[in-house]
Amino acid sequence: MKRPWIQAATVCLLASGPTLASTDKAWEEFRASVEEACSDLVQSSDGALVSLDIAPFGSESYGAALLSIKPSGGEAERVICIYDKKTRAAELTGGF
Template identity: 40%
Template sequence: MLKPLALIALTLAGIGGAAAASGDAWEEFAAEVEEACLAATADYFTDASVVVDPFGSESFGLAIVSSDTASIVCVFDKETKAVEIGGELPVTVTATEE
């Protein structure tokens, strides 16, 4: 009986470590998407803010880059790191503090 309990304890300890590591990985991913999207929209906006979907979709990182007067949707390919942007939309989006 002791061996199965030890195995369960080790498994649960490993899951806790993986969850912490994945949290750091998601933060790094969001920062990578933000940087890439700001670079891709630099010709449109000089002082922009970015709202990043913290996880994106299965294949893409997703963000909205905004200035005072417009926003652009930005899509970041998770595999190739390529960025595509849409056209300017007459809507602004601001991040909220959680």
């Protein structure tokens, strides 16, 4: 005798796996990691104002942050920081 409810329950458990692993604390740690990695890449001059706006969850594979760098007496430049969730490596785009 087949038990279709067991198969259905298994599918539901497997499908909910990533959701169960993404706790509020895990997302806070993710954002802190993105902030640290991206901030380390910024070569700001003395007196420059740097603001970081992190995408709260990123994509499936990457985190992203918009950085605005405003040198003292100069115009602000915006760059995007791309953060690899697997390797935890970050890199900056050119300014725009």
